Amino acid sequence: MPRHEPLTTTVSTKGQVVLPKVIRRALRWRTGTRLIVENTTKGVLLRPDSAFASTRPEDVFGCLAFDGPPKSLAEMEAGILTEAKRRHAGD
Secondary structure (H helix, E strand, C coil): CCCCCCCCCCECCCCCECCCHHHHHHHCCCCCCCEEEEEECCEEEEEECCCCCCCCHHHHCCCCCCCCCCCCHHHHHHHHHHHHHHHCCCC
């Protein structure tokens, strides 16, 4: 995002700040994007909040039930390839 002059904004009486459009577009921050605000030694840091709560593998392992015989590695790889081809057929 090359620029010649620093981008500026103003804090409103309600404490709101409008982020310049060029920044929002570059970061793909649309209306409703939740941001985490951190006070750092270099200034205020804004970063998008995760849409999902943090989880560990052991928290979710085995949570999807499968009723049927186990799949072989070859069957799993074939299924992944088939889905990848389906998703990218229009590219």
